[in-house]
Amino acid sequence: MTTEETEGAARRHVRVVLVDDHRMFRTGVQAEIGDTAATGVEVVGEAADVDQAVTVITATRPDVVLLDVHLPGGGGVEVLRRSAPLMAAQEAPVRFLALSVSDAADDVIGVIRGGARGYVTKTITGTDLIDAIFRVKDGDAVFSPRLAGFVLDAFASTDAPPVDEDLDRLTQREREVLRLIARGYAYKEIAKQLFISVKTVESHVSAVLRKLQLSNRHELTRWATARRLV
Incomplete structure (x- = not known):
């Protein structure tokens, strides 16, 4: 990173909580985004299940939560449900970005309906993930390629999905x-x-x-x- 890029990162800052039940994955994400001086991303907490996530998010009030879809204790949707008051806050709302290995339509639609601002898969590069975090902080909706189509299709239909x-x-x-x-x-x-x-x-x-x-x-x-x- 050039001096100019480093100075640009220093002017922007985002506080992040990582929620994933695999410690090695959390460590890998930290390695990609955790150099605050270079990226402007500060990891302020981690959690491995739903209860831990709600506790850490409530205590730290991060700007963005990187949320896995599948978690012990009810999954990412349950974290979103229990964090609804923080997402609805008038000042400094907590925003959620799903980060999952799954690219299944029902997973994507479930967390977006729950209040997440975006959904990216774990194949995303570190640079793109950092960009996605800042965009979500700013209120943008961010999706990995092709996943946005699931959401558009789901919300374009006024009919309830058929029960299988x-x-x-x-x-x-x-x-x-x-x-x-x-x-x-x-x-x-x-x-x-x-x-x-x-x-x-x-x-x-x-x-x-x-x-x-x-x-x-x-x-x-x-x-x-x-x-x-x-």
């Missing part, structure tokens, strides 16, 4: 595994993508097969494709 009782039987994590299976990912690839063990992936697949009364991954793929979940 079979899909509703699945947890958010099971839906995430289902989509990756349907896209042809191997168990090891899914485990790496979701930061979970292969054994946990196998358990989720077994649960999905049982709940949907399907026999194998090929039937899962056909089922997901028919519902345009892939």
Whole structure:
């Protein structure tokens, strides 16, 4: 970073809380954005589950919260629900930017309906993430490519989405595994993508097969494709 860029960063400042249940990921994000002198981003707190997140956010009143969608204790939507008074504050409202491995439409729409100002996936570069944080602080809506279409489609329709009782039987994590299976990912690839063990992936697949009364991954793929979940 040039001297001019460093001086520009010094003139802007944003306080951020990281909410993600994977410590190594939080450490990686800190490494990308945590040099306050260079980027203007100050990480003022971290949390690994819903209760911790609400406590830290309430105590620190950050400008922006980087929020994972899938968290122990109810997920990112629950954090948003419990943080609603802070988002609605007249002065210095807390704004939320979802940062998740999931690019599923229902995840994106769920957190945006909950009050998040944007949604980016974990493939985002450090530079783009810093830019997204400042834009959200300023009140802009920020989305990774193609995710904005989900939101436009959802809010353009005045009709309530149809209820899919079979899909509703699945947890958010099971839906995430289902989509990756349907896209042809191997168990090891899914485990790496979701930061979970292969054994946990196998358990989720077994649960999905049982709940949907399907026999194998090929039937899962056909089922997901028919519902345009892939």
